[in-house]
Amino acid sequence: MAESFEPILQVEKVNKSFGSFRALTDLSFSVNAGHVFGMVGENGSGKSTALRIIVGLLRADSGTISICGLDASEKPAEIYHYIGYVPDSFGLYENLLVREYMTFFAEASGLEGYLARRRISNALEMVGLIGREGVYVDNLSSSMKQRLCIARAMLNYPRLLILDDPMKGIDLKNRFELRDVIRDLSAQGTTILISSHMITELTEFCTDLGIMAGGTMKEQGSMEYFLKQSRRDRPIKIRLSGMTDRAIEVLDKADSVRAVSADKNLLHVIVDNSSDVEAKILSALVQAGVPVVSFLREEENFEAFIKRKTGGDV
Amino acid sequence: MQKNPVLKREVRANMRSPKLILSIIGFNLVLALSGFIFLAFFEEAQPLERLFLELFFQENAASSMSDNELAYNSIRLLYCLLIMLEFVLLFFIIPTLTGSMIAGEREHQTLDLMLTTQLTPKTIVFGKLLAMMKTILMILISTLPILSLVNVFGSFSVFDMIASFGVMLVVSFFLGSIGLLFSAWIKRSVPATLCTYIVLLGLCILPLMLVRLTPELIGSSGGRPATFAYTLAMLMNPLLTVVCLLKMRFGAEASFISYLESTTHLASDSPIARHWLIMSLLFQVTVAYLLVLLSTKYLQPRYRRREMNGAIKERMSSETETETEDEKE
Structure with a gap:
């Protein structure tokens, strides 16, 4: 091209x-x-x-x-x-x-x-x-x-x-x-x-x-820019069997974490977009002895992302 | 003429459409059946024929005609009947042909595509109109054998046939331009066709009715001449043009002029009254041309200019040369 x-x-x-x-x-x-x-x-x-x-x-x-x-x-x-x-x-x-x-x-x-x-x-x-x-x-x-x-x-x-x-x-x-x-x-x-x-x-x-x-x-930009943006906004969902407060404490200290919210044993973590951010967070939690049951980067398709952007029914 | 791509495409599409064949068959069938019925019931219909002759052509002469004279005039009457039928059929066919010409392109969204090429609105509208005229020409040519059969009886010359053929063509052009205007103005085919019928009916019937029913409205009451606008409306009346043609062929020109004198502001010796047929045809062609130009207004995309053709042709010719050279290499 x-x-x-x-x-x-x-x-x-x-x-x-x-x-x-x-x-x-x-x-x-x-x-x-x-x-x-x-x-x-x-x-x-x-x-x-x-x-x-x-x-x-x-x-x-x-x-x-x-x-x-x-x-x-x-x-x-x-x-x-x-x-x-x-x-x-x-x-x-x-x-x-x-x-x-x-x-x-x-x-x-x-x-x-x-x-x-x-x-x-x-x-x-x-x-x-x-x-x-x-x-x-x-x-x-x-x-x-x-x-x-x-x-x-x-x-x-x-x-x-x-x-x-x-x-x-x-x-x-x-x-x-x-x-x-x-x-x-x-x-x-x-x-x-x-x-x-x-x-x-x-x-x-x-x-x-x-x-x-x-x-x-x-908004106008390159496709790469929009794809990055859509990935960045996807939260990580972490399910724990306990030690929720300890997990929040560890995550608050992590550099790439922008926001953490908890719903009983389920944490929603918003992170900055970097290549190994998931690995770093998981490693920090495991090292702190937090019992992680599941660790998942939430999938939001691009269509839903655009829909969110336009606030409409694309 | 064939350089017009719209005309080429329309003619090609028309040739493939069963509508053309059906129109030709229908048209000729109506003429042939009418002629057949007229001849078959000639004896029984003699009183009726006398009445028609008196009413439209020979006034008081028909009642004193011998049977042989009546028979001779009846053949001429048959010819007039066929010409009038031709006009009526064209009156019904033309709006259906033109109603969808531009509106149909809009409905299929092909008009936008044409307007994003080098085709100007004028090329599109004239292409459409000429395609319609080609269809009408084919229909009229197809009726010549039937009309020629009347000619066998010797009542009319070839010149009469040519004259009626020419008048029908001009009248069709005029009727077509009205249909095309509505097709360009109104965005849907069916309403455009209906509006054309209403306007054509008004154009043909209304002036003739007004002078009989409400002469005050057209300003001809109390011996005063009718307004100039009314005279123009009469000049634009294609029905009157066809009647004038037939009256002339019957040698009843004087009665037609006196009718004009009594209904319009024209004196019997005025050039317009004396040359009504030519004048009305010229007037209708002029009006038709203006209507076609008006139709193009409704097709104008906003950024287009007329000078675009020249600029692009120049560019294309230089590109053609370059490409041909590339190909040779």
Whole structure:
């Protein structure tokens, strides 16, 4: 994957209202070139609105959007050349063949003749649909339809591919296929901005994450940063057969322990994140003669962590 | 014209749809059956034919016609009946064709995809309209054999057929532009189709009813001429255009002009009244064009500009050259 810190998309203080409903409030975030940026948030948090504004289908009330260094409102002609957009619905003409569907969008993107044919076959190859050109779109599976949408968006070799909830309505097996396609595109250097409510899937291929809530970007950072944060907040549960006070005393003295709470013989210990923190604590307790019955780092999945962050129902 | 990808796709999709075949079959079946019924019951229907001839074309002449003269005129009446039927069928078909053209794209969320390409709203709307016109053209061409059968009796010339064909095309363009406007304005297909029917019905019937029922409303009471707006409404009335065409073919132009004189603010010697058919067709084409332009307004994504095409084409041509060179290497 191409590592770069040059922002390919920069959204600054974008506001959007629909009548009295405020969909976006001072939305700001950026996506670096070569990265896969995942946008997560509860339903109605403004993800799709933000994406529609970025691709120019909606006008922001205020704020600026720059794509590849160009102001989206100043240089719309250039912008359309740099982006590929896959909306949250398939957007397919089911009575066309795959080849005809792709040809239509190639021509709509100004591609003709040899160049169009080459781009079509490249795009279909990228998403693993080569050999399906003669199939009616209607006869494709959900995953294939979604991949066809991505192929369509890749026709103009966009520098920024925008996917609005591509996993929606796709079963588990097909989701894996789609995930592989997105991974491949990312590996080829395409910057991807993806919104999804499938947080677990996002963790597998996103390099960055933005958490949206109430029409604003609540937190943005690298996936590593969020994973660390989620691990750090997981408490250690220690069950004892006695000597609870002694155990609390030992734990209070330990460097990496941030907080200890006790519920009879069950201790909840919040610790700083370091590699051997569990080993150190267990060793200290055993050395102090505390009878440890069980010692467990509580598992909180990433989805629950994000849900906690957004305070919603992601 | 074929450079328009929307037109190409629409035509391709229409050709595959059973709707086109069914429309053509239905259209011709109605015309053929009507003609057959007319001819089959010719003898029994003579009093009715006399009445129609008197009412619409020859006024008092029909009552004094011999049976042979009536027979000759009846064939012409059959032709008029078929042309009127054609108009009525187009009146019902066009809103169903256009109602879902833009609204359907919105419902399937394909409009957004098109708008994120280089297609301008104008290209999309004109592509759709031309595709509809191609469908109508095919339907009209398919009816030519039936109309030609009437021509065998010698009552009408080829020129009459060409003239009626041209008028039907222009009227279809006008009706289609209204349907397309509603399809672009109203987001759902069914309400868009219904609104088109209501407006078209109002456009065809209302001006004719107003002048009979409430002449005060259009300002023509007490011998005063009707308002200019009413005259424009009459010019925009496709039903009146078709009636004018038929009256002209029957040599009843004078009665039509006197009807105009009595209902609009036009004098019988005014150029608009004397060339009503051409004037109304020109007016309808102009209005249709303006309506199509108005339709594009409802498709405008906010950041798009018209000059985008030029900029991108320039860029694409330079890329094409680069890619072709790469490929050769």
